[in-house]
Amino acid sequence: MPEIEWVKTAGLTPYPAALAAMTARVKAIRAGEAREQVWLLEHPPLYTAGTSARAEDLRDASRFPTYHAGRGGQWTYHGPGQRIAYVMLDLTRQHGAVRARDIRAFVHGLEEWLIRALARLGVRGERRAGRIGIWVADGAGGEAKIAALGVRVTRFVSWHGIALNIAPDLSHFGGIVPCGIAEHGVTSLAALGVEADMAAADAALAAAFREVFGDR
Template sequence: MIPPGSTDPVTNLEWAVSEGLTPYPAALEAMQARVAAIRAGEAPECVWLLEHPPSYTAGTSAKPEELVERRFPAYAAGRGGQWTYHGPGQRTAYVMLDLARPHGRVPARDIRAYVHALEEWMIRALDRFNIRGERREGRVGIWVARRAPGGGLREDKIGAIGVRVTRWVSWHGIALNLEPDLSHFSGIVPCGIREHGVTSLHDLGVLASMEELDSALMAAWAEVFQ
């Protein structure tokens, strides 16, 4: 179940935070139930913040050969995208909104604008830690340009996006790397991209807590979706 959270009195958006690790199948079941309730007008929209046990999840475009090593349980996610890793130290945010109506910068029934807004949300949250997150043409997610060990620049992914929309209600969402074990990503080709790596706030030297990251996400949300 999605735990009870605090509801914004202006937007009627609920922020739910789960303690500990939520198994991926349980999260799928809880999201499906919440999406049905939102569609029926029986529950408010919700952003659910949680962490998963180490898991690999496959989007609808995932290729079997890009599960390089089955180090952890692998699940069919039903969202868009390819392979993604979830695990402790990564803040996953599942966003369940009625996209049949507008949300801040997102016009009604505009999925492209919605995905762009999720990217902007992560970019603005990272900016609060003086990390410059960037989009890249042809690549899903948020990227950080940094110095490579041998000189020059390299680009590493810090945030992933995968969404699904059912009768105009969104689910799934984003995964932002605070301090996951980055070696766990080696079991997959993350999002089908072989030539770039992954990073996290802690890997970049920003030793923020999960609570501080949550606060940044909540503050940035208001700038994008309200």
């Protein structure tokens, strides 16, 4: 099968349309009828619930549409100014340093991908034990999440993926407890004073992806 296909969709992609497209693509990858894919897009403002989402963590159900995503994790916000990357890979194969059939290594690879992409943009992103996502110092002596992860693996084909905050409206996160973590906030490249647009973030993501997952 040829190398991984990268697709970038302009505008705002409705969440149900993205779910339908991913479902079809994953089925085709599993059947050997389509290439693996990384899909870059943005969504209109919305909240998604992962399989561990708690009802009480949805603080304002009337603010934006809500969807049950079917991925792992808890509540997440998606909206303009946030780069979504849906990663659909055949995990029965090795991808760079990520071993075949190793879901934990795949998730670690997604984290490493984000950390390396942020480093290319001049930001130090870090993992935190017991917390999903990538974290940065917030400039006020604390820390905040700059990127979220939420994945699903169906018969060793991955889908869903990562969300990197470039310049979203951070007040929109107020309608949920992001990823079930109330004691820390969220941030973005713009909030950190990093002058990086979506194109710059995409270039950093593409370069870092090759370092972690290879370029086949």
